[in-house]
Amino acid sequence: MQGWDSVIDAYVAYMKAIGRPKTTIDLRKFQILYLAKSINLTPAAITHDDLIGWFSVHDWKPETRRSYRSGVRGFFAWACKHGHIAADPAVEIPQVKIPKAAARPAPDPVYQEARTVASARTALMLRLAAEGGLRRAEVAQVHTQDVRYTPKGAQLLVHGKGSRERVIPISDSLAAQIVAGAGGHTPGGGDKGWLFPSSRGGHVSPAYVGTLCSDALPGIWTVHKLRHRFASKAYRGTRNLRAVQELLGHANVAITERYTAVDDDEMRAAMMAAVA
Numbered sequence: 001m002q003g004w005d006s007v008i009d010a011y012v013a014y015m016k017a018i019g020r021p022k023t024t025i026d027l028r029k030f031q032i033l034y035l036a037k038s039i040n041l042t043p044a045a046i047t048h049d050d051l052i053g054w055f056s057v058h059d060w061k062p063e064t065r066r067s068y069r070s071g072v073r074g075f076f077a078w079a080c081k082h083g084h085i086a087a088d089p090a091v092e093i094p095q096v097k098i099p100k101a102a103a104r105p106a107p108d109p110v111y112q113e114a115r116t117v118a119s120a121r122t123a124l125m126l127r128l129a130a131e132g133g134l135r136r137a138e139v140a141q142v143h144t145q146d147v148r149y150t151p152k153g154a155q156l157l158v159h160g161k162g163s164r165e166r167v168i169p170i171s172d173s174l175a176a177q178i179v180a181g182a183g184g185h186t187p188g189g190g191d192k193g194w195l196f197p198s199s200r201g202g203h204v205s206p207a208y209v210g211t212l213c214s215d216a217l218p219g220i221w222t223v224h225k226l227r228h229r230f231a232s233k234a235y236r237g238t239r240n241l242r243a244v245q246e247l248l249g250h251a252n253v254a255i256t257e258r259y260t261a262v263d264d265d266e267m268r269a270a271m272m273a274a275v276a
Helices: 005-017 022-038 048-056 062-081 109-118 120-132 136-140 172-179 206-218 222-239 241-248 254-258 264-275
Strands: 148-149 153-159 165-169
Touching: 005 048, 005 062, 022 109, 048 062, 048 153, 048 264, 062 206, 109 120, 109 206, 120 136, 120 172, 120 206, 120 254, 136 206, 148 172, 153 172, 165 241, 206 222, 222 241, 222 254
Parallel strands: none
Antiparallel strands: 148 153, 153 165
């Protein structure tokens, strides 16, 4: 990879200097390394057509394609600005449109049945996703010290994507289960530390949370669909999309819109109002 190593190292140092999360740095480094290995050219020799050809041979999902576009554009914009290349070949790479998918919130009977058949540990994971809107990685990182109490009720500090934290209100019963620690769902687990500790130290992995929850949920339903459930019920109860966005930890309200389902009764009522 002639001409790439020193530039990539400098870009990684730049991302660290401006405070990018480690997860973001690792992802961008992986993406640029993959580009470097795929195109047998130095950074300065790559053209716009080279990049278009490279993107065209990959059968990526829209979300993956958009992530690579962001990574490649960010790298070449930085390289051009700091004199590593004369011109930016990525500046006109077309935007990636994400097809609007209908929200698929897990139905209440599915959620309640899953809690009934699951172990106490998995049932608590399900609660955090369905009643707190947590991602599986956020469920994995819950700590007993993350619960806070205010005059208005209990709160939970959530460790979100990209090292972004948010504080969400939770019910007193859910707060009590968290404060009880791992021992509250697993005998001998202790009452302090990670809520879901790993036998290898630290907390369990997000993938493990997903596996346990999927095993408890029937058919197509996943822990992510429980997050859709939370979003849809939260929006239906308040009609405040911005509030739901903050609860879910979304950077863009357009993403939140994809999580909130409109049920048949609401659509029928809208239709009848138009007919009347």
